[in-house]
Amino acid sequence: MKNNTVKDKSDAPEFVTLRPPADVEDTPAGVEIAFEMPGVKSSDISIEAGSGMLKIEGKSTLQRKGMPVLFKRSFYISDAVDVEKIKASAKDGVLTLSLPKAEHAIPRKITVS
Amino acid sequence: MNLLAKRENELPVELEHTFPGVEEFFRSVFGPFTPEVLHRQHSTWGPVHDLRVDEKEVTLLFACPGHKAEDFDVEITGNLISVKTCCDCEKDHSAEKHSYMFKERSCMSFEESLHLPVKVAGADAKASYENGVLKVVIPRKLEKNAARRTIKVSCGK
Incomplete structure (x- = not known):
């Protein structure tokens, strides 16, 4: 069957998409990423992690050229990250993500007897 | 790793x-x-600002993520508004203390002054800081309607 569906874009919200600046810090426990996302409430942030990707998105109350700002950024992550234990917190316009190392990625000390 | x-x-x-x-x-x-x-x-979010003017008030928004409300000094003199912030972020986030894989954020002190396009009542201004945005709302000073005067244009001859 031929698909004649035409997408109606008139209702689609328009955003100005910006890539938020980020600091990525290597810690013994894993990686910490801090994104600058001014004007974004914690309830307006969506974070997806899986299939080797980490995607963050946040709708801001700020505007550019009369349109609301959407912060959007994605990273490739290795399988050394324990996706189930990723934690996120937002404060003063900064979103902080903690990506802990997976069990198998933590180096173990082996004592030589 | x-x-x-x-x-x-x-x-x-x-x-x-x-x-x-x-x-x-x-x-x-x-x-x-x-x-x-x-x-x-x-995006390079320094003190990017947004100015909105309506009939009653002037609203200024400054995007300054990572600061605290007590870091800001806001002064209004006539139609000139000055916003100043100083914080210890630069020391706290120095590369010496942290092992950054990369660093793009620039949480730093800044000072900015702006001439407002309309007359304002600076004494009644209010400022708040939420979700990394400094918001300053200043009521407009009501201007008395100037007396209207019609000037007749006479013919050159």
């Missing part, structure tokens, strides 16, 4: 989808003189 192993999606989403690789090409040719249009998706 690099947990962000393979690579990072550095290119802006829209541009990358439309013209894959075009940004890298321009950067390799023009370097720091890359056309500004290619940077439009890259």
